Amino acid sequence: MEQNRGNFGSRLASILVAAGSAVGLGNIWRFPYELGRNGGSAFLIIYIMCVVFFGVPLMISEFAVGRHAQSNTARAFGMMGGSRYWRWVGFLGVLTGSLILCYYAVAAGWTVEYLFLAGVDGFAGKTPEQFTTDFNSFVSDPVQPIVCMIVFMLLTLFVILAGVEKGIERGSKLMMPMLFIFIVLLAVGSSMLPNGEQGLEFLFSPDLSKVTRSTLLSAMGQAFYSLSLSMGCLATYASYFRREDRLVSNAMNVAWIDLLVAVLASVIIFPAAFSVGVEPGVGPSLVFITLPNVFQQVFAGSPLLCYAFSLMFYLLLVLAALTSAMGLLEVPTIFMKEEFHIRRRWSAIGVTVFAIVVGMACSLSMGLWSGFKIAGMNLFDTFDFFTAKIMLPVGGFFAALYVGWFCDEPTLRGEVTNEGTTAVRFYPIYRFLIRYIAPLAILAIFLNQFGLI
Numbered sequence: 001m002e003q004n005r006g007n008f009g010s011r012l013a014s015i016l017v018a019a020g021s022a023v024g025l026g027n028i029w030r031f032p033y034e035l036g037r038n039g040g041s042a043f044l045i046i047y048i049m050c051v052v053f054f055g056v057p058l059m060i061s062e063f064a065v066g067r068h069a070q071s072n073t074a075r076a077f078g079m080m081g082g083s084r085y086w087r088w089v090g091f092l093g094v095l096t097g098s099l100i101l102c103y104y105a106v107a108a109g110w111t112v113e114y115l116f117l118a119g120v121d122g123f124a125g126k127t128p129e130q131f132t133t134d135f136n137s138f139v140s141d142p143v144q145p146i147v148c149m150i151v152f153m154l155l156t157l158f159v160i161l162a163g164v165e166k167g168i169e170r171g172s173k174l175m176m177p178m179l180f181i182f183i184v185l186l187a188v189g190s191s192m193l194p195n196g197e198q199g200l201e202f203l204f205s206p207d208l209s210k211v212t213r214s215t216l217l218s219a220m221g222q223a224f225y226s227l228s229l230s231m232g233c234l235a236t237y238a239s240y241f242r243r244e245d246r247l248v249s250n251a252m253n254v255a256w257i258d259l260l261v262a263v264l265a266s267v268i269i270f271p272a273a274f275s276v277g278v279e280p281g282v283g284p285s286l287v288f289i290t291l292p293n294v295f296q297q298v299f300a301g302s303p304l305l306c307y308a309f310s311l312m313f314y315l316l317l318v319l320a321a322l323t324s325a326m327g328l329l330e331v332p333t334i335f336m337k338e339e340f341h342i343r344r345r346w347s348a349i350g351v352t353v354f355a356i357v358v359g360m361a362c363s364l365s366m367g368l369w370s371g372f373k374i375a376g377m378n379l380f381d382t383f384d385f386f387t388a389k390i391m392l393p394v395g396g397f398f399a400a401l402y403v404g405w406f407c408d409e410p411t412l413r414g415e416v417t418n419e420g421t422t423a424v425r426f427y428p429i430y431r432f433l434i435r436y437i438a439p440l441a442i443l444a445i446f447l448n449q450f451g452l453i
Ligand code: PFF
Pocket: 021, 022, 023, 024, 025, 026, 027, 097, 225, 226, 227, 228, 229, 231, 232, 233, 234, 324, 325, 327, 328
């Protein structure tokens, strides 16, 4: 196996890089609208339980598999003992990550356009109806969203080409603190708005009567997506961790950072939305239609503040999408490099071209090609459905089975506890969660999605 694969230089770097992959559009775009749709704080509580009971255990497992193998994800599964057919679990992760990248790039392209619009003060003076028609005509345009997606992918490629330490590590160390500062500033500003406390109440006073089976399932799905589980990313990044890095504490740190950003994103969005009387459950358009509109209304009296708020918010969104897409691009890049001996540069360029071509089709499926449907869904939605609702749970289920039941247990214990020097008391709890709770919980989401339970 190749010796000089690159390593993240410090413990903080390992955490920031993994947190960079986790914190993304899933936190700032998807989490608030899922929360809005699913009754607010009740969703938040269930989400936290999902993170604790199966998110963190799965993350520790992926870290252990990746660091132990010191190789790409497809080779990593199976290197901890058991049949070599477990490699297919890793291979599925690489495939899932590559496919997610294709449509993630499209949505990330929208954030680039909105950052541009915010920069040229393009939201000023628009009516709520205009925000809706503008967004719809933008996403269905045959050229504009594709150009934005290409710009975004080239940015991501640029970081990946710079390598593990100089690209991924340096990029994350720069972007993650920026993201954190922006999000805190925006959250403080938003919660001070008139009537903002109604939004905070919606977020933080749990109404457990709102909890239904679908709340539970949405929260589980969100946990997978947001923590970047089962996509090969965490195992790939862990293969660059150093031997002395502590996997359990890294996973816990990544999980709370991810959770904190999701909560802060909601603290930005809901007080602002309540402040102008917008319905919190509007769904995916929350960040692209509702929010720019909310900014306009909230700051009607001070155009400069409105400009600064919008610019900061969309910059935040682009940065978050970028650190996540870096992870998604690295997975197939290192896979092709190690399995097919293609140079890193060409491997990264090849995957980027693939993502752009498939991403173009996904983007066109919202306009020109919207007539082409698979089981009633356009290509973009088909990709989302297939990856997030089928490939992720299947991959997560088998990853939990492998680590919980089939790999070599002493090797796993050695990896998780750094040869018995850390997290020793936590290990039995982790083992219980990964053997029983994680596979059962994932099976429940999966079966429910197909109406089987
Ligand atoms: N976790 C990211 C988000 O919440 O947006 C999405 C993601 C990024 C998934 C990177 C997987 C990955 F490898």
